[in-house]
Amino acid sequence: MDKEKALLEIEHLKKSYDSNIVLKDISLDIHKGEVVVVVGPSGCGKSTLLRCINGLEDIQGGDILLNGEIISNRKRNMHLVRQKVGMVFQSYELFPHMTILENITLGPVKAQKRNQSEAVSEAEELLRRVNLIDKKDAYPRQLSGGQKQRVAIVRALCMHPEIMLFDEVTAALDPEMVREVLDVMLGLAREGSTMVIVTHEMQFARAIADRVVFIDSGEIVEENTPSIFFTNPDTERARQFLNIFEFDAVKGVKNK
Amino acid sequence: MQDLGIKVLFQGRNFIRLLEGLWVTVRISLIAVIISIVLGIVLGMIMTSKNPAIRILTKTYLEFIRIMPQLVLLFLVYFGMTKAFNINLSGETSAIIVFSLWGTAEMSDLVRGALISMPKHQYESGMAIGLNTVQVYKYIIIPQTVRRLVPLAINLVTRMIKTTSLIVLIGVVEVVKVGQQIIESSRLTVPSAALWVYGVIYFLYFGVCYPISLLSAKLEKRWNS
Numbered sequence: 001m002d003k004e005k006a007l008l009e010i011e012h013l014k015k016s017y018d019s020n021i022v023l024k025d026i027s028l029d030i031h032k033g034e035v036v037v038v039v040g041p042s043g044c045g046k047s048t049l050l051r052c053i054n055g056l057e058d059i060q061g062g063d064i065l066l067n068g069e070i071i072s073n074r075k076r077n078m079h080l081v082r083q084k085v086g087m088v089f090q091s092y093e094l095f096p097h098m099t100i101l102e103n104i105t106l107g108p109v110k111a112q113k114r115n116q117s118e119a120v121s122e123a124e125e126l127l128r129r130v131n132l133i134d135k136k137d138a139y140p141r142q143l144s145g146g147q148k149q150r151v152a153i154v155r156a157l158c159m160h161p162e163i164m165l166f167d168e169v170t171a172a173l174d175p176e177m178v179r180e181v182l183d184v185m186l187g188l189a190r191e192g193s194t195m196v197i198v199t200h201e202m203q204f205a206r207a208i209a210d211r212v213v214f215i216d217s218g219e220i221v222e223e224n225t226p227s228i229f230f231t232n233p234d235t236e237r238a239r240q241f242l243n244i245f246e247f248d249a250v251k252g253v254k255n256k
Numbered sequence: 257m258q259d260l261g262i263k264v265l266f267q268g269r270n271f272i273r274l275l276e277g278l279w280v281t282v283r284i285s286l287i288a289v290i291i292s293i294v295l296g297i298v299l300g301m302i303m304t305s306k307n308p309a310i311r312i313l314t315k316t317y318l319e320f321i322r323i324m325p326q327l328v329l330l331f332l333v334y335f336g337m338t339k340a341f342n343i344n345l346s347g348e349t350s351a352i353i354v355f356s357l358w359g360t361a362e363m364s365d366l367v368r369g370a371l372i373s374m375p376k377h378q379y380e381s382g383m384a385i386g387l388n389t390v391q392v393y394k395y396i397i398i399p400q401t402v403r404r405l406v407p408l409a410i411n412l413v414t415r416m417i418k419t420t421s422l423i424v425l426i427g428v429v430e431v432v433k434v435g436q437q438i439i440e441s442s443r444l445t446v447p448s449a450a451l452w453v454y455g456v457i458y459f460l461y462f463g464v465c466y467p468i469s470l471l472s473a474k475l476e477k478r479w480n481s
Contacts, residue, residue, distance in 0.1 A: 056380055083386030093381035097399050097479070106395060107385030152381075159385060 007032045007067065007194055008053070008163055014061030015045070015052055022048045024218040026062070030163065033192045037205040037226070040215035041241060046198045049215070050165045053196070054087045066162070083111055086156030086164040090171050092148040094140040094155070100127070101136040104155045112159065119158070126154040130184050146177030150184055157188075164188070166197040170204075182208075202245045206230045214238045261448035265456060270438050274453075277434030278460050284348060284430070285417040288355035292416070293409065295356070296363020303368040314364070321361040327422050329354045334426040347428035355416055362412050370404040403479050410472035414465040431457055 006029035015023040022045045030036055038046045051057045053064055055071065055078045064072035071081045094103050101123055108119040127133045130150040140148055149169055156164060166185065170178040182204050189195060189208050199205055205212060205226065212229040214222040214237075222235045233239050265271050303314045321329070334350040337343045345353070374397055382392035424433045435453045442449045 054384060056383065079383065079386050079388040082384055087381075087384040089377060089381060089384075091377060093375075093377040095378070095381075095396055095400075097403060107387065110391055110395060111386035111388075155385060 005068065006030060007034075008196075009065040009068075010049075010053070010062070011065070012062035013049070013052060013059055013064065013072075015048055015057060015059050022218055023052070023059075026215075026218075026220055028213065028220065028223075030194065030196060032162075032194055035189045035193075035195045035197065035208055035210045036213055037209035037211070038196065038198045038213045038215060039200075039202070039205060039241070040221075044215045045218045046215050047167050050087065050167050050196065050198055054082060054085050054165060056087075079111065083107070083159055084162045086159055086161030088149070088152050088156050088164070088166050088169050090168040092140075092145070092152045092172075094148055094151060096140050099137050099139055100132070100143070100151050103140070103151060104158050107155065107159050123154070123158055126157055127151075129187075130154055144177060145173045146180045149173065149177075149181045153181070153184055153188075163194045163196065166195065166199070168198050168200065170199065170201060202230065202242070214241065216241070261446050261452040264438065264442050264446040264449040264452055267442070271456075273434050273438070274431060274456060274460065277429065277431035278464070280348070280428065280430040281417070281420050281432075282464060284351050284355065284423065284428075285413075285420050287352050288359055288420075289413050289416055291352075291356040292359025292363050292412075295360040297367050299360060299364035300367025300371065303364055304371050318361045318365055321358055326354065326358060326419055327425065329358065330422060330426050347423060347426045350426060351420065351423040351428055355420065358419075359412065359416055363409065366405060366408045366412065367401075370401045370408075373404065374400060407472050407476050410468055414468055417465055417468075418461065431460060 008028075008030040010026055010028040013023055013026040014021075026049060028036075038049065040046050048057060052059050052072070055074065058073050062072070063070050066081065066084060071078075074081065094100075095106070098106065101120065104123040104126070105116070105119040108114045108122070109116055124133060124136060127136055130153070132147060132150055132154075135143060135147065135151075140151070143151065153169075169185075170181050173181065178201065182201065185195070185197070186208055197205070197208065207226075209226040212222075212224055212226050213220055214224075214229070214233075214235075216237055222229065222233060222238045224234065228234075229238065230242065233242065265274075299314065302310060303318075305311065324332075330350060333354050334345060334347060337345055337350075378396055378400070379392055382396045383389075387395065420430065421432045423430060424436070429437075435457050439449045439453050446452075
């Protein structure tokens with residue numbers, strides 16, 4: 001695996017807002033078909049990392065490479081890079097003035113100049129997979145949070161991205177809707193999609209990850225396989241972090 | 257039924273005169289509205305600028321025009337300009353200037369509000385699906401801004417039309433003034449003329465403003481369905 005060329009390479013990434021340093025020195029390789037879950041306390045910079053990869057933030061040092069090509073801090077044609085990097089946001093951010101189908105086909109038709117009918121049939125196919133085909137002519141406000149998030153995933157998928165970024169996609173959802181979204185992501189993982197997932201759902205992280213990256217205060221503290229990370233992490237900081245979730249779990253059981 | 261006041265409407269050219277007065281009202285409103293919408297959109301976009309000098313300047317203009325009663329503005333332009341600068345403006349021109357100044361201020365604030373209320377994430381999710389900046393504005397930002405803006409702008413238009421009745425006071429013969437003339441001239445013969453004439457004027461304003469409100473409601477319904 002190490003010999004193989006990485007799909008996405010992050011080399012010594014530094015990100016700061018004025019004097020506030022968010023990411024200190026992040027280096028991370030992501031291979032094709034790999035599912036990397038990024039965890040860490042809130043404010044540790046994990047969402048910022050995803051935003052840097054997608055070029056929504058410019059970076060103050062280091063490089064980000066996709067297929068060996070530098071994609072960071074580009075002034076021109078960043079939109080062409082973003083067509084290869086799909087991103088799903090915490091707050092779905094569908095376009096409220098368009099139907100579900102229009103939301104999904106906007107990118108393929110306008111950005112990638114694909115054929116309208118071909119884009120529509122692919123969008124319908126994807127909607128069928130996430131059980132939302134009957135909502136294709138609905139508007140986003142008519143959907144529940146979980147349904148909107150599934151549409152947002154389909155919207156990103158329809159661009160045929162080489163890598164998908166998920167930024168706390170279940171954080172804004174009611175608990176009973178979390179599952180339907182996570183199931184879609186598990187399905188993608190099984191099919192071999194390359195994904196970088198930022199999440200607070202530890203059970204889910206354990207189930208889906210090929211590799212867990214633990215970030216604290218802007219640096220990678222531990223990189224490990226999920227089975228080791230969640231049972232017996234190498235670092236003390238990771239242990240403390242995981243304890244927070246343990247405590248929650250025990251309390252949850254007691255209350256029942 | 258003695259003393260049918262309604263007959264005053266059909267004496268001579270009275271009704272036609274009222275309609276001619278209405279046309280003056282509509283013409284002044286229409287010109288002022290068009291100027292206000294065009295300048296308001298431009299000014300509203302300028303107002304989203306982060307430059308402090310521009311912000312202070314536009315804010316001052318907005319507050320000044322808004323706080324000042326329209327009547328005072330009318331007097332200021334109509335009488336004040338003549339006295340101070342010896343510029344003789346007709347009542348109608350003064351009215352168009354004042355209502356354009358006022359409408360532009362109000363419109364620009366609506367445009368600014370609609371633009372800044374667009375969540376940052378809407379721009380970002382547009383970019384995330386690979387659209388370039390022009391496409392993000394064309395397909396995502398502008399259509400949503402227009403949808404937010406139209407009901408508010410139409411409300412402003414009806415307010416402007418109604419407020420033009422103030423220009424009676426700078427001597428423009430518009431629909432209310434014509435009404436007053438008719439009432440004055442028939443004060444002795446038809447004492448109840450005021451009720452009938454103002455009643456008709458009410459329906460004339462209603463006839464102009466109501467279709468505009470209907471249009472707004474229809475658009476809103478279509479976009480929210």
